[in-house]
Amino acid sequence: MKPSQLGAVDLAALRKMDTHVVHPWESFDKPNSSRTVLRGGEGSYVTDAQGNRLLDGPGGMWCVNAGHGRREIVKAMADQAGQLSYTSPWSHPTEPSARLAERLAAVAPGDLNHVFFATGGSTAVDSALRFVMFYNNVLGRPEKKHIISRYDAYHGSTYLSAAVSGKSRDKNWLDTQLDTVHFISSPNPYRRPEGMDTDSFCRHLVDELEAKILEVGADKVGVFIAEPILASGGVIVPPKGYHAACLGVCRRHDVIYISDEVVTGFGRLGHWYASEPVFDITPDIIVSAKGLTSGYIPLSAVIISDRLIQAVGGDSERGAVFSNGFTYSGHPVSCAAALANMDVFESEGLLENARELGPYLQEQLQTLSDLPIVGDIRGQGLMGCLECVASQESRQPLTLDYEVGSRIDAHCQALGLLVRPLINMCVMSPPLCVTRQQIDDLTRILREGIVRTMADLEKEGIASFG
Numbered sequence: 001m002k003p004s005q006l007g008a009v010d011l012a013a014l015r016k017m018d019t020h021v022v023h024p025w026e027s028f029d030k031p032n033s034s035r036t037v038l039r040g041g042e043g044s045y046v047t048d049a050q051g052n053r054l055l056d057g058p059g060g061m062w063c064v065n066a067g068h069g070r071r072e073i074v075k076a077m078a079d080q081a082g083q084l085s086y087t088s089p090w091s092h093p094t095e096p097s098a099r100l101a102e103r104l105a106a107v108a109p110g111d112l113n114h115v116f117f118a119t120g121g122s123t124a125v126d127s128a129l130r131f132v133m134f135y136n137n138v139l140g141r142p143e144k145k146h147i148i149s150r151y152d153a154y155h156g157s158t159y160l161s162a163a164v165s166g167k168s169r170d171k172n173w174l175d176t177q178l179d180t181v182h183f184i185s186s187p188n189p190y191r192r193p194e195g196m197d198t199d200s201f202c203r204h205l206v207d208e209l210e211a212k213i214l215e216v217g218a219d220k221v222g223v224f225i226a227e228p229i230l231a232s233g234g235v236i237v238p239p240k241g242y243h244a245a246c247l248g249v250c251r252r253h254d255v256i257y258i259s260d261e262v263v264t265g266f267g268r269l270g271h272w273y274a275s276e277p278v279f280d281i282t283p284d285i286i287v288s289a290k291g292l293t294s295g296y297i298p299l300s301a302v303i304i305s306d307r308l309i310q311a312v313g314g315d316s317e318r319g320a321v322f323s324n325g326f327t328y329s330g331h332p333v334s335c336a337a338a339l340a341n342m343d344v345f346e347s348e349g350l351l352e353n354a355r356e357l358g359p360y361l362q363e364q365l366q367t368l369s370d371l372p373i374v375g376d377i378r379g380q381g382l383m384g385c386l387e388c389v390a391s392q393e394s395r396q397p398l399t400l401d402y403e404v405g406s407r408i409d410a411h412c413q414a415l416g417l418l419v420r421p422l423i424n425m426c427v428m429s430p431p432l433c434v435t436r437q438q439i440d441d442l443t444r445i446l447r448e449g450i451v452r453t454m455a456d457l458e459k460e461g462i463a464s465f466g
């Protein structure tokens with residue numbers, strides 16, 4: 001059914017029912033009862049309950065990579081559910097999961113040829129970290145369990161994936177502390193120390209990683225986990241050469257490198273996985289989710305190197321078992337969706353489109369730099385972010401904090417664009433089928449939304465932009 005054919009909905013009744021839903025990041029002190037209800041989607045657009053068409057700036061949550069309403073993916077899911085809706089991944093291989101694993105191994109870099117399927121980014125991160133623990137136990141080094149992550153990282157919401165996430169506000173009301181997890185600086189060039197150029201900043205960060213490994217003890221540090229671009233932390237693009245240098249440090253100290261490509265994978269940066277073609281690294285493990293099924297159904301994958309798998313296998317006496325799995329690991333309907341999603345990518349040249357239009361999105365976002373509230377504009381490929389500040393000179397946050405992004409989003413929605421507000425930031429990650437015209441519309445509306453927000457803030461005496 002096309003979004004334009006959707007029947008009327010009783011919005012008030014729906015909102016009342018929705019009070020029973022506990023949303024992610026729910027505030028029980030200030031429940032948000034004004035979330036926009038969406039009911040349809042086609043290509044780069046979604047339709048709200050009143051029938052308004054909105055350009056999907058965040059692409060769902062950086063996951064609707066193939067775009068909304070893809071009949072090929074829907075059909076593949078329906079066909080698979082009709083043929084075999086479920087079978088235990090413990091006992092029975094299925095054609096979709098076997099075919100998908102082979103296809104992921106083919107597009108992953110280097111010798112990353114072994115795929116463990118999970119249900120979402122968090123469970124995949126958890127599984128990847130548990131695999132590292134397993135690996136070091138099997139190798140007889142049970143001490144080598146410590147994990148190094150970065151401030152501003154986001155890796156998920158299970159206990160372990162939250163424990164390795166480094167967004168300080170998310171730790172205010174939940175316990176995520178683990179003695180085996182250590183954090184190093186966020187590689188955010190916009191917030192680098194005063195007077196330091198980006199090359200020196202990069203060296204400083206890499207030295208910090210090595211110093212942290214030495215401080216904890218190289219015999220104790222098992223793994224470094226890093227998003228190539230820190231996504232939910234605010235689209236933080238590390239300085240050039242950062243990842244390759246970090247991988248060098250990890251290799252020197254026999255530390256496993258996990259590249260969390262939950263967001264950067266599946267075309268966001270123009271490639272199946274960005275680690276090798278964009279950041280010049282072949283990690284030991286890649287974590288993939290979101291765009292893997294373009295958000296049509298949950299699925300994630302942990303792609304592990306031959307080197308690691310060979311090290312934990314082959315000893316029939318030992319009988320080591322990686323006791324980690326989910327009822328829905330490699331669910332056949334999810335894997336069928338992922339295969340159809342990859343077919344859409346190939347038949348429509350979505351990776352090529354992302355490679356061509358990624359730089360155009362960045363160029364267009366940069367045209368907003370004249371707006372005094374905009375402190376930093378950053379991103380790469382089809383992921384971008386504007387950070388709002390009190391003044392471009394001071395880089396200090398506005399007193400409004402959380403509300404700035406949501407105020408811009410509200411204005412933009414009225415003008416036909418969904419934004420992902422992240423505290424004082426606005427994030428953009430449109431579907432990979434986005435067009436040049438849609439990027440122009442996105443930029444135009446974003447400008448107007450920001451101008452209106454600035455006018456409101458001045459009128460309310462909250463800020464002054466000269």
Ligand SMILES: Cc1ncc(COP(=O)(O)O)c(C=O)c1O
Nearest residue numbers: 120121122154155156231262263
């Ligand atoms: C880089 C990264 N890793 C892991 C996750 C967790 O994924 P999920 O929400 O599917 O559990 C996210 C979610 O946004 C993410 O951005």
